[in-house]
Amino acid sequence: MKKIILIGCILLIASVSYSKEPQWKKFNEGIAEAKKSGKKILVDVYTDWCSWCKKMDSSTYPDKKVSEYLAKNYVIIKLNAEGNEKISYQGQSISPAEFAQGMGVNGYPATVFLKSNGEPITMLPGYAEPDRFVHGLSFIGENHYEKKKFADYLMEKGVKQ
Helix, strand or coil: CHHHHHHHHHHHHHHHHCCCCCCCECHHHHHHHHHHHCCEEEEEEECCCCHHHHHHHHHHCCCHHHHHHHHHHEEEEEEECCCCCCEEECCEEECHHHHHHHCCCCCCCEEEEECCCCCEEEEEECCCCHHHHHHHHHHHHCCHHHCCCHHHHHHHHCCCC
């Protein structure tokens, strides 16, 4: 009986430690980690009342392809645009709302992409289906954005627009 319980505990621990659920960071922690790792940064800008934000959390981010790509290529940050905490960005102490406004966010959800040094790349407004979102992640994650437009990238991949 003790062996069965022990095996069950080991399996439970293994399943938790190998979970593909996104490992969200707080803003300052994520920025620091990206500088060390050299990974790009994805900032999920949300509000508590936003139903499309909740849909991103329940259907897009947990999608296997999305979560695996994020874990491998990005440091991911959750930022409540209406939060009260101060964040440190580019040497300034600002509110989450000020960060969001500075990135051009005017609706939620919004996905902000940054280089590992915090320099802005782009902002994706609104909800994105998992299949479409993973293409956006690879477009930015693999630096295709530096050479071509997203529509051209999708066409090369054979993705209908």
